[in-house]
Amino acid sequence: MKKAANIAVAAVFLIFIGAFFVLQFAIPDREFSEQENRYLQETPEFSFRALFDGSFTSKFETYTTDQFPFRDHWITMKARCELLSGKKENNGAYYCGDTILADYENPGRDDIDRRVDYVNALAEKIDAPVYFGLIPGPTMINASLLPKNAPTDDQQTVLDWAYHRSRAAANIDLASALGAHKDEYIYYRTDHHWTSLGAYYGYTAICEAMGLTPSPLSAYDRQTVSEDFCGTTWSSSGFTWVPPDTIETFVPDDGTASITLFNGREQLATPLYDTSYLAKKDKYSMFLGGNAPLRSIETGHDGPSLLIVRDSYSDSLAPFLLEHFSRIDLVDLRYYASSLSAYIAQNGFDAVLVLYSVPNFTTDLNLFLLSL
Numbered sequence: 001m002k003k004a005a006n007i008a009v010a011a012v013f014l015i016f017i018g019a020f021f022v023l024q025f026a027i028p029d030r031e032f033s034e035q036e037n038r039y040l041q042e043t044p045e046f047s048f049r050a051l052f053d054g055s056f057t058s059k060f061e062t063y064t065t066d067q068f069p070f071r072d073h074w075i076t077m078k079a080r081c082e083l084l085s086g087k088k089e090n091n092g093a094y095y096c097g098d099t100i101l102a103d104y105e106n107p108g109r110d111d112i113d114r115r116v117d118y119v120n121a122l123a124e125k126i127d128a129p130v131y132f133g134l135i136p137g138p139t140m141i142n143a144s145l146l147p148k149n150a151p152t153d154d155q156q157t158v159l160d161w162a163y164h165r166s167r168a169a170a171n172i173d174l175a176s177a178l179g180a181h182k183d184e185y186i187y188y189r190t191d192h193h194w195t196s197l198g199a200y201y202g203y204t205a206i207c208e209a210m211g212l213t214p215s216p217l218s219a220y221d222r223q224t225v226s227e228d229f230c231g232t233t234w235s236s237s238g239f240t241w242v243p244p245d246t247i248e249t250f251v252p253d254d255g256t257a258s259i260t261l262f263n264g265r266e267q268l269a270t271p272l273y274d275t276s277y278l279a280k281k282d283k284y285s286m287f288l289g290g291n292a293p294l295r296s297i298e299t300g301h302d303g304p305s306l307l308i309v310r311d312s313y314s315d316s317l318a319p320f321l322l323e324h325f326s327r328i329d330l331v332d333l334r335y336y337a338s339s340l341s342a343y344i345a346q347n348g349f350d351a352v353l354v355l356y357s358v359p360n361f362t363t364d365l366n367l368f369l370l371s372l
Contacts, residue, residue: 079238093237191231304350
């Protein structure tokens with residue numbers, strides 16, 4: 001009887017494995033995962049050289065994982081199982097009811113020193129004033145939502161030390177501006193970015209540091225453009241039952257701003273809000289069309305010129321700054337490989353803003369370009 005039961009269990013197991021083996025090759029490969037918002041590994045090309053140097057086996061292992069049948073459903077099931085086991089974390093993200101917060105780990109102090117010194121080097125090299133702003137991530141501002149004893153590091157420590165280390169640039173207190181409105185919808189619940197409302201409060205802090213008068217919130221036409229935005233933390237966490245976010249615009253795209261996208265050698269016109277992205281998974285890219293090495297905005301207003309060295313938080317911030325400047329350029333060092341100081345000298349910018357979220361500032365490997 002026991003032998004028969006063992007045979008039955010083994011048969012079920014073999015059938016299960018066999019079925020997924022067949023499905024692995026029967027189901028067409030997917031190029032892109034909408035849920036995870038990333039490109040998946042497709043069938044690697046075989047060669048004896050790739051086999052012997054290990055690259056083929058490494059890519060094939062990734063391929064079998066990425067193309068595993070019903071992968072999206074298994075990711076969600078794993079997340080549910082983690083919750084049932086008592087854990088509130090999965091894939092570096094914490095489940096906080098209707099909000100997902102990404103884990104954060106502070107770098108060493110020497111690492112922070114080196115990064116801030118790149119900002120100092122830029123400020124000491126150019127004639128224009130340099131402003132330095134670090135944006136706290138949602139895990140800091142919404143720390144009260146985290147599970148009890150969640151082992152995530154304090155971003156305030158990074159902020160305090162970075163501003164202490166900053167000696168040549170003018171620091172911008174964005175944490176206070178955002179913390180004063182922490183009970184409002186200033187960060188997406190499923191993404192690492194601030195909302196348009198959060199970007200507005202960031203804009204007021206920047207204006208205060210630069211001696212500008214911000215427009216009151218009541219001056220803007222607030223419009224909802226999407227109610228089904230599921231962001232990056234939603235994609236990586238597996239907590240796919242968390243309801244989607246709402247995306248708003250405050251500044252109308254009246255056509256007065258002329259925006260040029262510099263993508264390598266190619267120059268293209270791009271809108272302030274590229275609504276074509278609202279039909280895609282990466283809806284946040286509707287702000288200025290997403291990541292690019294360089295964007296130059298002729299605002300149609302009188303005023304000084306501004307260069308922003310930034311991460312993607314500035315995409316939703318830039319529209320608020322248009323009325324204060326005649327020209328705003330945005331440089332993303334992840335994709336921009338030329339001399340920054342030479343570009344500043346060539347274009348004669350009146351001010352430079354170095355603006356990063358704390359998590360991006362402590363992980364971006366390209367900040368050394370500030371000193372070149």
